[in-house]
Amino acid sequence: MKTMHPRLRELAFTLRRFLKNPLSVIGLSLVVIFGLIALLAPVLEPPKYADPYKIPHTGFHIEPSPPSAAHPLGTMQQQYDMLYGLVWGTRSAFRIGVLVVAANLFIGIILGVLAGYFGGLVDEVIMRITDIFFAIPFLVMAMALVVAIGRGLKAVVVVLIILGWPSYTRVLRSDILVTRGKDFILAARASGASHLRIMFTHIVPNALYSVLILASLNIGTTILTAAALSFLGLGSETGTADWGQIISLCRSWIVGTPGNRFAYWYTVFIPGFVISLFVLGWNLMGDAVRDVFDPRMRRR
Amino acid sequence: MTQNLVDVRELKKYYPVTGGIFRRHVADVRAVDGVDLALARGECLGLVGESGCGKTTLGKAILRLHDATAGRIYFEQDSDKVESVEAMLRSPSPSERARGRALSKGMDLNRMKGSALLALRQKIQVVFQDPTNSLDPRMLVKDIVAEPLVAQRLVKARDVEGRVRELLATVGLTADHLMRYPHEFSGGQRQRIAIARALATSPEFILMDEPTSALDVSVQAQILNLLRKLQEEFHLTYLFVTHHLLVVKYISNRIAVMYLGRIVELGPTAEIFARPLHPYTRALLSAIPVPDPETKREKIILSGDVPNPINPPSGCRFHPRCAHVREICRTTEPLLETANGGGRTVACHRWREV
Numbered sequence: 001m002k003t004m005h006p007r008l009r010e011l012a013f014t015l016r017r018f019l020k021n022p023l024s025v026i027g028l029s030l031v032v033i034f035g036l037i038a039l040l041a042p043v044l045e046p047p048k049y050a051d052p053y054k055i056p057h058t059g060f061h062i063e064p065s066p067p068s069a070a071h072p073l074g075t076m077q078q079q080y081d082m083l084y085g086l087v088w089g090t091r092s093a094f095r096i097g098v099l100v101v102a103a104n105l106f107i108g109i110i111l112g113v114l115a116g117y118f119g120g121l122v123d124e125v126i127m128r129i130t131d132i133f134f135a136i137p138f139l140v141m142a143m144a145l146v147v148a149i150g151r152g153l154k155a156v157v158v159v160l161i162i163l164g165w166p167s168y169t170r171v172l173r174s175d176i177l178v179t180r181g182k183d184f185i186l187a188a189r190a191s192g193a194s195h196l197r198i199m200f201t202h203i204v205p206n207a208l209y210s211v212l213i214l215a216s217l218n219i220g221t222t223i224l225t226a227a228a229l230s231f232l233g234l235g236s237e238t239g240t241a242d243w244g245q246i247i248s249l250c251r252s253w254i255v256g257t258p259g260n261r262f263a264y265w266y267t268v269f270i271p272g273f274v275i276s277l278f279v280l281g282w283n284l285m286g287d288a289v290r291d292v293f294d295p296r297m298r299r300r
Numbered sequence: 301m302t303q304n305l306v307d308v309r310e311l312k313k314y315y316p317v318t319g320g321i322f323r324r325h326v327a328d329v330r331a332v333d334g335v336d337l338a339l340a341r342g343e344c345l346g347l348v349g350e351s352g353c354g355k356t357t358l359g360k361a362i363l364r365l366h367d368a369t370a371g372r373i374y375f376e377q378d379s380d381k382v383e384s385v386e387a388m389l390r391s392p393s394p395s396e397r398a399r400g401r402a403l404s405k406g407m408d409l410n411r412m413k414g415s416a417l418l419a420l421r422q423k424i425q426v427v428f429q430d431p432t433n434s435l436d437p438r439m440l441v442k443d444i445v446a447e448p449l450v451a452q453r454l455v456k457a458r459d460v461e462g463r464v465r466e467l468l469a470t471v472g473l474t475a476d477h478l479m480r481y482p483h484e485f486s487g488g489q490r491q492r493i494a495i496a497r498a499l500a501t502s503p504e505f506i507l508m509d510e511p512t513s514a515l516d517v518s519v520q521a522q523i524l525n526l527l528r529k530l531q532e533e534f535h536l537t538y539l540f541v542t543h544h545l546l547v548v549k550y551i552s553n554r555i556a557v558m559y560l561g562r563i564v565e566l567g568p569t570a571e572i573f574a575r576p577l578h579p580y581t582r583a584l585l586s587a588i589p590v591p592d593p594e595t596k597r598e599k600i601i602l603s604g605d606v607p608n609p610i611n612p613p614s615g616c617r618f619h620p621r622c623a624h625v626r627e628i629c630r631t632t633e634p635l636l637e638t639a640n641g642g643g644r645t646v647a648c649h650r651w652r653e654v
Contacts, residue, residue, distance in 0.1 A: 006440055006479045183434035186365050187497070191448035192421035205438050 017292050024291070027284025034278055038091040045087045053088055053241045055080040064253055064267050074266040076249040080239060082266070086274050088241030093278060096157055096226050097219040103161040105215050108168025112211070115169065116176030117199055127173070130166035138163060139228065146234045153236040156229050160222060167218075168211050175207035182206075209293045217286030220279035227275060246271045303379050305505055305537045306339040306362065309386060311371030311410075313357050317610060330609045331357040332368070333561035336636070341504070344531060344538040346552030346569065348545060348584065352606060354561040355541045359507045362539070363426055364409065364417060373409040375420060375505070381407070422452060425498040429510040431490035435482040441468075441493055442478040448500040467496040470533075471526060488519035492526070499530065508540045512547055524551055545588050549573055554643075557581045560609055560617045563636065567644035577639055577646040579622050579654060616649065624654045 048056040057080040067074040073082035115126040149155040229235045230244020250267035257263045314328035332354040347355045361368040388400030428434035445464045449455045471492040512520040557565040565578040576582045583600040602621045619629040636645040
């Protein structure tokens with residue numbers, strides 16, 4: 001222990017704190033399980049077509065069929081295989097979530113640093129732009145933009161990137177303003193450190209936590225929004241392995257038949273359950289990351 | 301050639317107050333309002349006064365952590381030159397004043413920029429009040445102490461660590477502490493780290509901004525002794541800002557008392573403690589507790605609060621709270637005048653009588 005590099009020591013401490021909390025462990029396990037499913041998708045469900053994201057379907061019969069030996073989780077409308085859709089859908093979810101949040105972080109951090117660093121007019125302009133984004137209901141704006149760009153999964157990703165960055169920018173900017181007033185910044189200036197040095201060795205490393213916490217919380221939410229857009233028919237094409245698409249295929253079967261309200265329970269319950277678990281996993285992870293990283297909760 | 305290490309003239313720092321949606325400039329908070337102060341090389345000048353009187357603002361202006369609104373700060377300038385420039389600035393003829401301004405440009409710390417300012421950062425350093433706040437929590441001690449050296453490229457990269465070890469030894473820490481974070485230290489140790497950082501560039505002048513106020517009483521004494529030792533060892537000059545009078549009595553050669561942005565009394569420590577001249581200084585000194593329950597002493601309780609620095613009282617700034625107020629105090633502002641010889645000055649109309 002004594003010989004460990006202090007950065008490693010901090011990391012080990014952080015990990016121990018992380019693993020002490022059962023909820024964080026549950027969150028982490030869920031995310032890891034989904035990650036494995038996404039990684040092993042070609043092994044779990046070998047693709048039938050050249051494009052693995054196309055769900056195979058046996059026939060065109062409109063009515064979903066319940067779980068059976070051939071279709072362990074049943075089929076959806078037009079006999080699309082549920083298990084295949086969910087497994088490859090996990091891959092889509094990771095691709096969308098990670099891509100969107102990474103891009104949001106990138107844009108958000110750059111603009112947040114600019115606003116917090118320069119202040120004045122630059123700050124004013126950037127902050128008023130974020131205000132415009134916050135003033136319009138997110139889903140409405142997203143739908144309008146997707147339609148404007150042209151439907152499809154790519155359009156959904158682009159739109160989520162365009163719309164997602166303002167919250168990061170805002171949080172980072174305010175944390176930069178708080179950090180900027182600390183005495184150690186004054187001490188660095190008295191030491192003769194340049195503005196750039198102060199910005200990148202003192203202010204940003206100390207101001208970045210909230211943004212990282214926000215990012216880990218937002219992966220789940222991003223997937224939910226993407227699914228909502230697909231559900232509304234604005235996302236992927238019919239038959240694509242994407243969770244939103246699966247729900248969209250099942251939405252006519254929510255109610256069941258007059259005599260048996262739960263006749264098609266599997267079409268609603270199974271994909272809903274999977275999406276909930278995924279989002280729950282990321283949320284628990286985000287909470288855990290906050291508990292571990294938040295300097296105020298860290299130590300005295 | 302005689303020189304004062306630091307020579308502050310007519311320094312003012314106003315903070316603008318804006319109002320309305322157009323952010324119009326409506327008033328100024330006069331945090332520092334015309335201060336003259338000179339520090340000789342190797343001395344420790346205690347700057348005392350209650351919260352909000354402008355003592356920290358004054359210190360930060362000398363460090364150029366913020367820019368003063370007006371006034372000159374001379375650092376390591378020849379006294380004769382300073383006097384001649386100041387005389388020009390006071391002269392009635394506008395051309396003479398312009399000449400004075402042009403001449404003072406190269407000498408005035410307040411107007412320095414870029415590399416000239418950076419060169420001075422080497423000689424002027426600071427220790428802040430609360431070391432929990434003044435040390436970057438995400439940096440290792442070795443990086444914190446090395447920061448001035450690295451930022452100003454004073455030492456070759458491979459020599460930095462050796463210098464840092466040396467500095468830690470000077471302030472009573474060991475090489476074991478190099479690879480730790482500030483939160484792993486006690487308050488006193490953290491302040492030692494901050495002091496080591498201030499010493500890194502071998503400065504001549506260090507602003508001590510209440511360096512012991514955030515520490516336990518037992519640790520305060522250790523830090524004060526350390527500061528004293530360092531001052532002798534490296535021939536440092538301190539401006540010691542504090543509101544703790546006994547600390548100042550212990551460490552300072554001279555004391556300057558500030559009230560509402562102005563210096564009201566200045567003199568050698570022993571004399572000020574023995575015979576304070578300004579009524580405000582008397583009130584301050586009478587507030588020091590005496591560790592003897594038998595002693596009966598006259599305590600001067602001031603009425604009211606410090607007036608608003610946006611709109612300071614007319615005449616003497618202390619007159620609304622002064623027990624010896626006369627008509628002249630309300631109308632005419634008293635200037636610092638020499639009193640009793642021995643380098644004492646006081647700004648009071650009635651110091652002879654009261």
